[in-house]
Amino acid sequence: MTATAPLASSPSAPTAHLLEVEDLHVEFRTRRSTVNAVNGVSYTLDERETLAILGESGSGKSVSAQAIMGIIDSPPGFITKGSIRYRGTELLTLPEKDRERVRGAKIAMIFQDALSALNPVFRVGWQLAEMYRVHTGTSKSEAREKAIELMERVRIPSARERVDSYPHEFSGGMRQRVMIAMALALDPDIIIADEPTTALDVTVQAQIMQLLKDLQDESGMGLILITHDLGVVADVADRLAVMYAGKIVETAEVHELYRRPAHPYTKGLMASIPRTDQKGTRLSPIKGSPPNLSAIPSGCSFHPRCSYRRDNCSTDVPPLYPVSAGRASACHYWEEVMADGR
Amino acid sequence: MGADLHGATRVAGEPLLRVERLVKHFPLTQGILFRRQIGAVQAVDGVDLTLNRGETLGLVGESGCGKSTVAKTLLRLEEPTSGHAFYKGADIFTLGRTELRAMRRQIQIIFQDPYASLNPRMTVGDIITEAWEIHSGVVPKAERRDRAQELLQRVGLPSDAVNRYPHQFSGGQRQRVGIARALTLNPDIIICDEPVSALDVSVQAQVINLLEEIQDEFGLAYIFVAHDLSVVRHISDRVAVMYLGRIVETGDESDIYERATHPYTQALLSAAPLPDPEGREHRTRVVLEGDVPSPANPPSGCRFRTRCWKVQEVCAEQDPQLLDRFGHGHPSACHFADTSLEPPRSAVPPAALA
Numbered sequence: 001m002t003a004t005a006p007l008a009s010s011p012s013a014p015t016a017h018l019l020e021v022e023d024l025h026v027e028f029r030t031r032r033s034t035v036n037a038v039n040g041v042s043y044t045l046d047e048r049e050t051l052a053i054l055g056e057s058g059s060g061k062s063v064s065a066q067a068i069m070g071i072i073d074s075p076p077g078f079i080t081k082g083s084i085r086y087r088g089t090e091l092l093t094l095p096e097k098d099r100e101r102v103r104g105a106k107i108a109m110i111f112q113d114a115l116s117a118l119n120p121v122f123r124v125g126w127q128l129a130e131m132y133r134v135h136t137g138t139s140k141s142e143a144r145e146k147a148i149e150l151m152e153r154v155r156i157p158s159a160r161e162r163v164d165s166y167p168h169e170f171s172g173g174m175r176q177r178v179m180i181a182m183a184l185a186l187d188p189d190i191i192i193a194d195e196p197t198t199a200l201d202v203t204v205q206a207q208i209m210q211l212l213k214d215l216q217d218e219s220g221m222g223l224i225l226i227t228h229d230l231g232v233v234a235d236v237a238d239r240l241a242v243m244y245a246g247k248i249v250e251t252a253e254v255h256e257l258y259r260r261p262a263h264p265y266t267k268g269l270m271a272s273i274p275r276t277d278q279k280g281t282r283l284s285p286i287k288g289s290p291p292n293l294s295a296i297p298s299g300c301s302f303h304p305r306c307s308y309r310r311d312n313c314s315t316d317v318p319p320l321y322p323v324s325a326g327r328a329s330a331c332h333y334w335e336e337v338m339a340d341g342r
Numbered sequence: 343m344g345a346d347l348h349g350a351t352r353v354a355g356e357p358l359l360r361v362e363r364l365v366k367h368f369p370l371t372q373g374i375l376f377r378r379q380i381g382a383v384q385a386v387d388g389v390d391l392t393l394n395r396g397e398t399l400g401l402v403g404e405s406g407c408g409k410s411t412v413a414k415t416l417l418r419l420e421e422p423t424s425g426h427a428f429y430k431g432a433d434i435f436t437l438g439r440t441e442l443r444a445m446r447r448q449i450q451i452i453f454q455d456p457y458a459s460l461n462p463r464m465t466v467g468d469i470i471t472e473a474w475e476i477h478s479g480v481v482p483k484a485e486r487r488d489r490a491q492e493l494l495q496r497v498g499l500p501s502d503a504v505n506r507y508p509h510q511f512s513g514g515q516r517q518r519v520g521i522a523r524a525l526t527l528n529p530d531i532i533i534c535d536e537p538v539s540a541l542d543v544s545v546q547a548q549v550i551n552l553l554e555e556i557q558d559e560f561g562l563a564y565i566f567v568a569h570d571l572s573v574v575r576h577i578s579d580r581v582a583v584m585y586l587g588r589i590v591e592t593g594d595e596s597d598i599y600e601r602a603t604h605p606y607t608q609a610l611l612s613a614a615p616l617p618d619p620e621g622r623e624h625r626t627r628v629v630l631e632g633d634v635p636s637p638a639n640p641p642s643g644c645r646f647r648t649r650c651w652k653v654q655e656v657c658a659e660q661d662p663q664l665l666d667r668f669g670h671g672h673p674s675a676c677h678f679a680d681t682s683l684e685p686p687r688s689a690v691p692p693a694a695l696a
Contacts, residue, residue: 056542157632171633201404202569203630206613210629228543231572231615235622254619272547273617274576276599282554283576285547289512 016088017044018222019068019107019190024082026063026246029075033294037063039246040082045190045222052225052237052254054269058290060246061226065192068224069109070099086190105135108183112195114175118167124178125151125163131185150181154211173204177211184215191216192224197232209236230273234258239326242266245291245301248320252327262329262338264306300331308333356431358530358563359416359449361391364425366411370638383638385411387587389425390664391565393531398557398564400578400595402571402610406634407584409567413533416565417451418442429531447477450524454536456516460508466519467504470494473526480527493522497552514545521552525560533565538573550577571614575599583607586637586645589664593672601672603679606646612683626683644677652678 026038038060045051055061066072068084070091084091086102094102111117119127128150129143138146144163151159154177167175176196183191193212197205213236216223227233233240234254241251242265250263261267268286288305291297297304303313313332320328323338331337367382386408393399401409414420416427418434427434429445437445453459460469470490474481481489491501497518499511508516517537524532534553538546550573557564568574574581575595582592583606591604602608609628616625630649635641641648647657656677664675 056544173633201634202571202610202613203404204633205615206627206629209615229615230543230617234617234619235615258617258619269543270617272543274547274550274572276572276575279576279595282551283547285551286544287548289514289545290542 019045020085022083025080035293050223050238052233052240055243059243105186107190108188110193114179154181190222194226249330262334263331264308357392358395359393360428362426364389365423367423397579400574400581401567403584408587413535447527449531450529451533452537497522531563535567591674597672603674604676
């Protein structure tokens with residue numbers, strides 16, 4: 001802290017972000033090989049902000065979220081390096097007992113597949129009420145009332161009649177609402193939504209995204225949205241981090257990124273989506289396929305698929321070059337990429 | 343060929359495939375010893391389609407709307423409850439075993455899941471040549487291996503792929519094997535059942551391009567079943583939108599995407615997230631209430647009325663027909679078909695209908 005900041009006297013400085021992830025590394029050790037799932041990821045999240053983490057399968061987007069929640073199975077998974085701070089408090093070194101107080105209460109998670117995330121043999125209301133019974137020691141009857149309130153808050157129609165239903169009696173969209181209700185139960189500051197609408201139909205998807213947005217407006221929570229869908233990101237996110245092979249390759253404010261991507265991978269993803277003004281022409285996909293995480297290419301991990309590749313790309317690991325305020329790209333030739341436009 | 347089987351003559355201008363009043367109901371039964379039918383899941387309930395030579399017909403809709411069931415009945419992988427499907431004049435649904443086998447040479451399918459649709463115990467070469475063992479006249483035995491290699495190369499796989507097993511390939515590569523397999527018998531029609539939905543975006547585009555290339559090269563007609571609206575728009579010449587077992591609107595690609603007249607099509611299009619954040623605050627968006635009703639107990643009259651913002655009393659009483667109301671060759675099954683998103687002027691909110 002500098003002398004010109006007299007307010008910053010307390011150790012948990014007011015400048016601290018809601019969540020800070022710094023240089024996170026996660027690997028999975030199997031008998032045959034080591035899978036490097038996350039290789040140095042850093043990002044921050046503030047109140048009321050929606051940060052989207054975009055990536056294809058195997059990019060490490062879900063694993064980095066699981067690390068924040070502290071739900072990576074170890075072994076085989078190990079967080080080998082890095083720091084995760086919630087309001088300035090380091091989570092990775094926190095004793096498990098204190099960690100439990102953060103998990104669910106301060107940082108909650110919504111999973112993709114609500115059918116497998118809910119326990120099929122317990123009634124939905126009972127599973128929601130469990131949040132209160134376990135975390136706050138609320139009595140059974142009071143917890144049940146709160147469960148009904150929650151179900152109403154996520155707009156499940158006739159909540160009082162459905163509180164004793166089992167998960168299989170709900171439709172996919174309603175189950176996802178139950179998952180959201182569960183995440184909201186303890187008024188968390190941060191919700192991590194891991195592909196919350198991927199398993200849902202388009203019309204239901206729109207309902208769920210709208211619900212998440214409304215709830216965020218009400219409570220001011222920070223939202224981390226993990227997705228592979230460039231459309232969903234464009235609809236709701238403020239900021240975007242694009243991941244490839246366990247690293248963030250580009251981060252930017254959403255409008256800027258869609259207007260002019262600064263990394264060849266981001267640009268390639270956008271060119272892969274059919275656009276109306278290009279009907280009748282061939283798409284221009286990224287060639288090849290994503291790398292094997294136990295043998296990530298040297299230098300820039302995207303170089304074997306990149307059309308901007310030069311000699312040094314296979315040897316020099318590109319840092320996240322600052323492009324403009326709040327914007328960075330991990331490409332040696334980002335200026336060239338941007339000059340070409342979208 | 344099919345025409346000769348029934349002695350029918352081919353009418354000039356006849357489409358390659360014409361589906362009429364296709365119905366597929368799956369019975370719901372109760373009881374263990376004495377099973378009795380207590381109802382039916384009306385997966386497909388009166389679908390008409392035509393497919394012309396060399397064109398792509400997109401079939402879109404949400405899960406459970408019956409689009410995959412339509413695809414499967416056309417190959418008789420599911421037996422239809424009633425209806426007709428004329429391929430070159432002969433009704434696919436009445437063909438006997440040998441005729442059916444001959445017909446299947448002409449109509450092939452690519453499945454959604456490239457992990458489940460390739461036998462893990464067979465080499466890719468065996469998967470490709472299997473069809474030639476069954477239809478033994480197509481490629482002479484001595485040439486099969488070379489032909490298999492050629493086909494695999496055509497779909498962008500290395501020629502040594504013939505000796506490898508499906509698990510040695512990525513999802514996108516497996517889907518290429520599925521495409522090569524569909525090409526083995528030189529079909530006229532390939533039914534693509536969600537061929538790219540299981541693939542990552544960057545790989546998806548590669549497979550779409552491949553499908554378009556081989557369509558031109560082999561003169562194929564596609565029935566392209568998918569839920570991704572932007573992919574369907576890109577690849578289709580004509581599009582049919584399904585809801586709860588029926589086609590609600592059909593027309594050419596620009597009719598559907600730029601001048602949709604059925605409220606469900608409009609809602610579907612407005613709900614689809616666009617990969618462009620510009621103007622997202624000002625976009626008119628129709629967010630439908632509720633879920634799709636159960637196909638075992640569909641609503642009376644118009645099946646979409648329980649979620650529709652234009653609903654009137656007539657919607658519960660009369661089943662809207664798929665009619666070309668404006669004479670544009672763009673039929674829509676709605677009493678109030680209109681390109682605007684406004685409810686009809688004379689709207690009296692039908693509270694009793696909900």
